[in-house]
Amino acid sequence: SAGLFDGGAAGGDASATRRTHARRPLIYVYDFLPKFTTAQLQHRQDVRKCVTRFAEEGNATRFEDNLYGAEVALHELLLDSPHRTDNPEIADFFFVPMYHFCFVSRLQQPTPGHSQQLFARTRGAGCDQRGSHVDAVFQHLFQPTLDHLRRDYPWWNRTNGADHIVPFLHDEGACYAPREFGDATLLVHWGRRDADAESCTGYTAHDWGDRTRDETHASCVVKRAAMLAGHPRGKGVCYRRGKDVVIPPWRTPRQFLESPLLAASARGAEEARRTASPTFEEALADVSSGVDDVEAHVADVEAHAARAMHRASVDAAVRYARTQPRDGPFFLFRGSIRQHNPAHSRGTRQEAFRFYGPGAAKSSPDVIVDEGAETYRRELATATFCGVFQGDGWSARLEDAVLNGCVPVVVMDDVDVAWEGYLDVDAIAVRHPRREIHSLVETLRAIPPERIAKMRVAGARVWHRFAWLGYFAAERERERAGLVRLDDKFRDAETLGKIAGVHGADAFETLLQVLRHRLVERELAGSASE
Structure with missing residues (x-):
């Protein structure tokens, strides 16, 4: 609800008793085997991969523009948080650290102990060319994590994971998570709500949605029915509003250093x-x-x-x-268009470029739909509306818009954005149907100035919730x-x-506030059942 976030930051109560209560939710962070987390970092080929920052010459901190950095940042923040408890018996929630993106990114820079060929061969003879990143991460990260939780700790089994928090922050989020994670709260960047979902990536190695794989490569491929999104037909989903939480992706300070909201x-x-x-x-x-x-x-x-x-x-x-008026582009979208790869973004970027790109029939001097440019940050800080099209799964365009004071225009059907369900997204953003991209700019021009002003003010009240x-x-x-x-x-x-x-x-x-809200709901439900 829009009122959930009233009252500022978590914590800060006056009396000692209230301060003790303000520490809740209490979160136990699993101290997992290194292979699930720190070994992934240790054996990466590129110093910039998998991390949020690294040290340059003279011990200078360099923040890395790693879109997926929230999986490491969140783990680090929880380890250093007053909400962390080392006593699992009093924990309200259990956090499962799992470096999903890092595992996948290392497949693109393989080592002898971490390669697609190695993981595929473990499935049996003839599988080395038929596996995918989806199969590798399912078999060699997700399933071993689940087995480790069930075999070596008692807490997952007590609730079947209902009080556990598990991040799935790669391109298509939890779509190919094992179905056994279904009772846990999943943290994702991709709030895809459509039932019986199919994969929508332009990158073949990440395609999980081809049902014929189950029959064609039965011995080499993870069964779709084993995935969260896979079975029974018409029931599988990648994300459940009210159960899972869409969190903002990682954006470094230089992504919003020109932001007038930050300056103000x-x-x-x-x-x-x-x-x-x-x-x-x-x-x-x-x-x-x-x-x-x-x-x-x-x-x-x-x-x-x-x-x-x-x-x-x-x-x-x-x-x-x-x-203060916005004196830049009326509508802005910059990013990878990939005109010859329509599977990327479900064709939305390509369609917008066809209508509104340079030289297109509906192009206009105050409309930018084009590839990235060095002027992007300055344009973000002055544009009125900013396009939010998906990529191979989620993209960070909503966060870029909000952090820079631009009104997001979400062109993603049946997809929740960050904090949706807890924050009134309709107050800060416009939604536009994918099938009507041909009328996108014309629809925006018809919005009354008073409504635009209200959305800008609403965005200014909450912009800080979209960055770490x-x-x-x-x-x-x-x-x-x-x-x-x-x-x-x-x-x-x-x-x-x-x-x-x-x-x-x-x-x-903001995530802690969401979890505290969940905790209150849980305790109220427990009281009602007594």
């Missing part, structure tokens, strides 16, 4: 900090004899400061959205402590300085 939010928070009376620093220093619980006093001051700066940050972003800001703010604190240096090539020091001033709930805190 940081200015608002800094102004609140500077003009507070007494200042937050003075309030923290004023630990007089009348304060019985120093720790509680400090926590109260910090919570008050966070709330004040959050309000100022949001107010400043909203003020920008209300008062806390991850970057923590790196800024390490830099201030002299532990690391920030790479100036992409103005990271400047951007992280702004991010550190944004105190609204980011993607990680």
Whole structure:
């Protein structure tokens, strides 16, 4: 619901009792065998693969533009979170770390111990050329993870995984997850809701939807019926709204360094900090004899400061959205078009390019539908509407739009975007049917200016929920402590300085709020059944 996220960041209650409660949900993070996580990182061929950041010369932190980085970032954030518990008996949820993307990406840069040919041969004679990345990851990551949970720990078996959280963040998400994961909460970037789903990738090695494979290559291929999306016919789905959660993909600071929302939010928070009376620093220093619980006093001051700066940050972003026009393109989409590969994006990018691309019949000076360009970030920061077309599965175009103050135009039927079901997506985005791409721009031009203004304001209130800001703010604190240096090539020091001033709930805190909401629902359901 739209009201679920009212109240700012998770935590921050005043009394000691309420602070204890505010730690919930309590999450137990499995300490898995290295082959499921850290060994994947250790044996990668490219230093940039599978990670969110790496160290350059002089211990300078370089953030990696790895679209799939949330699988590593989320694991790292949970390990360092006050919501983590090392006591599984009091845990509300269990997090299963699984580096799905890293496993698949290493197949594209194979090593003797990690190659498509090796994994295919384990299926039997004659399979080495018939396997796929889907089969490899199913047989050598998903199924072993499930077996490990069932055999070596007691907690999955107690609920059949109903209190477990499992990330499936590759292109088509959980579509080819084992059906036994069906009771768990799956974290995905691809909220595909259509029943009896078929694969929609232009990359053959990732195609999981060909039902004839079961008969044609029966001994070499994972049965479709074993997949979450596969069986019984008409019932299989890749994602269940209310059960699974669509989370934002990884976007580095340079993806929104030009964002006017980031600039406005940081200015608002800094102004609140500077003009507070007494200042937050003075309030923290004023630990007089009348304060019985120093720790509680400090926590109260910090919570008050966070709330004040959050309000100022949001107010400043909203003020920008209300008062500043967008003077760039009316409609913007840049990305890989792949005109000769219509399976990519289900043909939507190609269709939009055919109607609105350079020299097309409906092209216009204020409409950009084209391949990527160095001007993309500046265009995002000034465009009114930004196209959200799928790729091979999900794409990050919605997050790019929201983070930069552009109104997203979602052209993906039966697909939930990040936080849908918890946040009022219709308030911040436009949906347009795939079958009517020929009228896309004309439909947008007919939207009243007042509605556009309302969507811009709504987006300004929630933009920070679509990026992993806390991850970057923590790196800024390490830099201030002299532990690391920030790479100036992409103005990271400047951007992280702004991010550190944004105190609204980011993607990680938003996920915690969703889980707390789930926990309340669970406890209410338990009380009702007693």
